[in-house]
Amino acid sequence: MSETTHKQTPETRERILDAAEGLFMAHGFEATSMRMITGMAHVNLAAVNYHFGTKDALIHEVFRRRLRDLNRRRLAALSAEEVAAGGAPVKPSRIVEAFFGVSIEMASDTQHGGATFMRLLGRTYTEPNEFVRKFLAEEYAEVVDRFMGALYRALPDVPREEILWRFHFMMGAMSYAIAGTDALQLFAGEFDDKDPARLMERLMSFLLGGLRAPLPATTAQHMESRRNAA
Amino acid sequence: MSETTHKQTPETRERILDAAEGLFMAHGFEATSMRMITGMAHVNLAAVNYHFGTKDALIHEVFRRRLRDLNRRRLAALSAEEVAAGGAPVKPSRIVEAFFGVSIEMASDTQHGGATFMRLLGRTYTEPNEFVRKFLAEEYAEVVDRFMGALYRALPDVPREEILWRFHFMMGAMSYAIAGTDALQLFAGEFDDKDPARLMERLMSFLLGGLRAPLPATTAQHMESRRNAA
DNA sequence: GTCTATAGACGGATAGAC
DNA sequence: GTCTATCCGTCTATAGAC
Secondary structure (H helix, E strand, O other): OOHHHHHHHHHHHHHHHHHHHHHHHOOOOOOOOOOHHHHHHHOHHHHHHHHHHOOOOHHHHHHHHHHHHHHHHHHHHHHHHHHOOOOOOOOOOOOHHHHHHHHHHHHHHHOOOHHHHHHHHHOOOOOOHHHHHHHHHHHHHHHHHHHHHHHHHHHHHHOHHHHHHHHHHHHHHHHHHHOOHHHHHHHHHHOOOOOOHHHHHHHHHHHHHHHHOOOOHHHHHHHHHHHOOO | OHHHOOOOOHHHHHHHHHHHHHHHHHHHOOOOOOOOHHHHHHHHHHHHHHHHOOOHHHHHHHHHHHHHHHHHHHHHHHHHHHHOOOOOOOOHHHHHHHHHHHHHHHHHHHOOHHHHHHHHHHHOOOOOOHHHHHHHHHHHHHHHHHHHHHHHHHOOOOOOOHHHHHHHHHHHHHHHHHHHHHHHHHHHHOOOOOHHHHHHHHEEEEEEEHHHOOOOHHHHHHHHHHHHOO
16 A cells, blocks of 8 residues: 555655744744754655755745635635625625734634744745745735735725735734734833734724724825816 | 144044944844944945954944933933923823934934934844843843833823833834834835834824823733732 | 855756666 | 765964064
């Protein structure tokens, strides 16, 4: 049986990915060596190169594995809202909940590594490494397109650039909430309430408050002069 | 004259710090070697160790140099508001403006490296490196203490943990706005409007909207049951 | 204070036996 | 697919002349 011969094969690949994910999260890409990864995964050093080729390819695969699932779920959540709305624009709060709800959900999954990955991902949005940013952009292209489109339809009177900025702010708030809790622990001592349901509530209140905030004066003036010209 | 002998000395130190700051921002700490730094600063490799001892000490000094000024200005801005309020609690919007206004101000200074540093700092709040987080916490201790105290006084009915979380969200939104613009450029194509004054307006609208948002249902319930018990 | 030269450790990657 | 052994580059840090 080929089962006996290849029994360990798929498991080895996954063990490498799991170890790499955890170590990248804890120490960053550069500070994590292949030897640390293979040591934690209990596999041979050469196995990484056999399975993934290079360290960069391994990094790429760590992200691809999770992002595929994450973004598929985000798109499904948005589609469900669009179906429920039956042709009408989806409410902004629903759009935001679809995107960030799935994110927090994955960040709450401590059993299958989702929490580890989301902390890693939050930090990686601002990663200097060029090739990392490049494949992140590729993986996100469809999701950004769909969610931005939904927000533009939901808020036809708000300038698109304004929506883009606010989405950017929301991403930042969420990423810090997930990735940077250590930072605030150091700032403020205790931070014991890590219940994901409460985090989701707190984050959603904040995000929706920000999204619904009055537009800045300059933007409002621009819109005013446009309206008068028409 | 000792001027002749030591003429280059203070300049060398600053050149090293400037080069390190820019390279840390562009590539991260680990990916930036001493050789890259000395190459860009046009100084000898051994000069870094002579002036700073170790690479970690150099990293520390890159932050200390700017943070001292940044946080001094934040504290001054808050003090000015407290004086203006004359004993009464400072309005939450004024407190937020004091903190983030100074931040955006420094992020707008492209002449003296403030912009570079703020992008670096934004990324560093979630830095995995332990010793970096440690000295960040030390540098921020007084500022966090003063600003949190002001917010507690301004919002005596809001649970402190809630204020802490919202401040955390605000820090995330700001840091992404400054450090992660590249990320959203990749997400969304053009992002041409980088005028700091408009960024400040946009960010402030969003932050204040989030800060003033209705409290999450669970928190409100907790407060309700407390009030009934009293 | 500044330089050259180098020690000494560790990094990613690969060749080739099994 | 897995292993050992090793190449070769780069890293931080330092010794010691000037």
